[in-house]
Amino acid sequence: MRLKVEFTTEPFDLEEAPAHALAAREVIETAGLDAVDVGPFGNTAEGAAERVLASVDALLRRSLEAGATRISLQVNVLGDDGEGAG
Secondary structure (H helix, E strand, O other): OEEEEEEEEEOOOOOOOOHHHHHHHHHHHOOOOEEEEEOOOOEEEEEEHHHHHHHHHHHHHHHHHOOOOEEEEEEEEEOOOOOEOO
């Protein structure tokens, strides 16, 4: 099974990326996931279910430790070809 994760961390800082955002970004960029897209207002990545789930666990823990006060997260199941399973 393949999954797609979309997430944001808060509080926002438009001047400089906060430590919690950098921590989440590092987790996702080094997790070996596919189709990683990080941005100032949202981040997405796709990959094998176990790898995505392990990454979500790590990004929640590291972002909270780095000062995040809110993390919005959505996980979608993808078909084998990367298209939505629904």
